[in-house]
Amino acid sequence: AQSVTQPDIHITVSEGASLELRCNYSYGATPYLFWYVQSPGQGLQLLLKYFSGDTLVQGIKGFEAEFKRSQSSFNLRKPSVHWSDAAEYFCAVASTGTASKLTFGTGTRLQVTL
Amino acid sequence: KAGVTQTPRYLIKTRGQQVTLSCSPISGHRSVSWYQQTPGQGLQFLFEYFSETQRNKGNFPGRFSGRQFSNSRSEMNVSTLELGDSALYLCASSPRTMGNTEAFFGQGTRLTVV
Numbered sequence: 609a610q611s612v613t614q615p616d617i618h619i620t621v622s623e624g625a626s627l628e629l630r631c632n633y634s635y636g637a638t639p640y641l642f643w644y645v646q647s648p649g650q651g652l653q654l655l656l657k658y659f660s661g662d663t664l665v666q667g668i669k670g671f672e673a674e675f676k677r678s679q680s681s682f683n684l685r686k687p688s689v690h691w692s693d694a695a696e697y698f699c700a701v702a703s704t705g706t707a708s709k710l711t712f713g714t715g716t717r718l719q720v721t722l
Numbered sequence: 723k724a725g726v727t728q729t730p731r732y733l734i735k736t737r738g739q740q741v742t743l744s745c746s747p748i749s750g751h752r753s754v755s756w757y758q759q760t761p762g763q764g765l766q767f768l769f770e771y772f773s774e775t776q777r778n779k780g781n782f783p784g785r786f787s788g789r790q791f792s793n794s795r796s797e798m799n800v801s802t803l804e805l806g807d808s809a810l811y812l813c814a815s816s817p818r819t820m821g822n823t824e825a826f827f828g829q830g831t832r833l834t835v836v
Binding site for chain 2: 640642644649650651652653654657659660698705706707708709710711712713714715
């Protein structure tokens with residue numbers, strides 16, 4: 609069965625600093641990978657996705673992620689964090705056969721200090 | 723294009739009652755998935771409907787059921803509510819159920835069981 613691990617429950621960064629959120633997945637074949645962001649009491653917004661091809665994917669709000677098959681990772685990065693980026697971030701995996709069935713990690717809560 | 727619409731946004735029910743939640747997907751999307759989000763269990767897949775047929779099901783008791791109508795709108799029903807059913811229920815719509823597809827989430831319905 610597929611699974612996702614987000615090892616960091618909570619991360620605090622200063623505004624303007626760089627950010628990297630870790631995500632490791634377990635899946636037999638090439639997975640579909642996603643990063644979502646959730647503000648308190650809100651739904652999930654898709655930041656970026658990886659299906660195939662270029663392993664460095666660009667998303668909205670200045671985020672990017674890199675798929676590393678050898679490390680089973682799909683880490684999310686942003687070069688300069690803004691206070692409005694404070695939220696909870698979820699990594700998710702899906703299979704090609706059931707692409708709309710997502711398995712989520714436990715999430716990383718990002719706090720941004722001014 | 724209008725996003726995914728979930729109604730109601732908030733709901734308070736008593737143990738033993740039943741509840742029905744509604745989801746209107748993005749126009750043209752035929753796949754609707756439901757997720758339960760709780761602090762303890764995180765985001766868990768409930769089920770997915772595509773063209774009025776349940777295509778995938780998560781590991782939830784039979785008290786949780788759903789259906790999809792010909793216009794792709796979906797409803798989720800929980801019977802004999804338990805305190806542990808208190809959660810944010812999220813609906814996601816996708817254009818397809820397989821292949822390169824992404825899920826777009828609604829704002830969710832916050833269900834509180836007392």
